[in-house]
Amino acid sequence: GNSVTQMEGPVTLSEEAFLTINCTYTATGYPSLFWYVQYPGEGLQLLLKATKADDKGSNKGFEATYRKETTSFHLEKGSVQVSDSAVYFCALRLSGGYQKVTFGIGTKLQVIP
Amino acid sequence: EADIYQTPRYLVIGTGKKITLECSQTMGHDKMYWYQQDPGMELHLIHYSYGVNSTEKGDLSSESTVSRIRTEHFPLTLESARPSHTSQYLCASSPPSGANVLTFGAGSRLTVL
Numbered sequence: 001g002n003s004v005t006q007m008e009g010p011v012t013l014s015e016e017a018f019l020t021i022n023c024t025y026t027a028t029g030y031p032s033l034f035w036y037v038q039y040p041g042e043g044l045q046l047l048l049k050a051t052k053a054d055d056k057g058s059n060k061g062f063e064a065t066y067r068k069e070t071t072s073f074h075l076e077k078g079s080v081q082v083s084d085s086a087v088y089f090c091a092l093r094l095s096g097g098y099q100k101v102t103f104g105i106g107t108k109l110q111v112i113p
Numbered sequence: 114e115a116d117i118y119q120t121p122r123y124l125v126i127g128t129g130k131k132i133t134l135e136c137s138q139t140m141g142h143d144k145m146y147w148y149q150q151d152p153g154m155e156l157h158l159i160h161y162s163y164g165v166n167s168t169e170k171g172d173l174s175s176e177s178t179v180s181r182i183r184t185e186h187f188p189l190t191l192e193s194a195r196p197s198h199t200s201q202y203l204c205a206s207s208p209p210s211g212a213n214v215l216t217f218g219a220g221s222r223l224t225v226l
Contacts (some may be wrong), residue, residue, distance in 0.1 A: 032213075034214070036215075036217075038154075041219075042219055042220070043119075043203050043205075043217030043218050043219045043220050044156075044203070044205075044215070044217040045217065046214050046215070046216075049214065087154050089156070093213055099213075100146075100158060100161065100171075100172075101213070101215055103155075103156045105153075105154065105155045106154035106155060106156070108154065
């Protein structure tokens with residue numbers, strides 16, 4: 001079956017530090033890959049996505065590259081801010097009209113001033 | 114700005130009460146979903162719908178039920194709430210084509226005493 005494995009948190013960083021949250025996946029086909037972010041007290045929202053191998057998704061200074069050879073989609077940001085404190089979910093979805101989204105367990109990030 | 118609305122945001126009720134969590138979207142999305150989110154953050158799909166009069170059980174067994182009489186409306190009902198139902202419930206929707214990005218509501222936090 002399909003699965004997403006992401007690093008467990010919490011991750012605590014100082015402001016302006018470099019962020020990496022690892023995500024690897026297992027899928028029977030060629031999935032689209034996503035990072036969603038959940039700020040405190042809110043629902044999830046899409047942060048970035050990539051739909052095929054070697055694609056790079058980017059948004060708000062965050063980046064992730066779809067690596068088919070390592071089945072990975074690691075999230076990176078060069079300089080985190082306190083406002084980036086949130087829970088980050090890696091997810092995948094296979095193509096086809098009735099495919100569901102598979103989420104990782106979520107990684108909580110806390111950025112301290 | 115949210116195009117998917119959940120009410121109530123917070124609900125505290127006693128054991129045995131019947132509750133309905135409302136979810137409405139204004140985007141014309143055909144697919145809608147209910148997720149239950151643990152205190153530890155992990156998301157579990159409990160119900161989904163691919164259109165009017167379509168409802169399916171998700172990956173996690175739930176005593177709740179759903180209905181889809183109108184495209185924009187996907188309510189979740191618990192006939193007799195118990196403390197084990199205490200959780201955060203997230204509603205989401207996605208369009209019929211493309212990468213099927215999920216749009217989430219802000220969530221309904223249910224506490225059963």
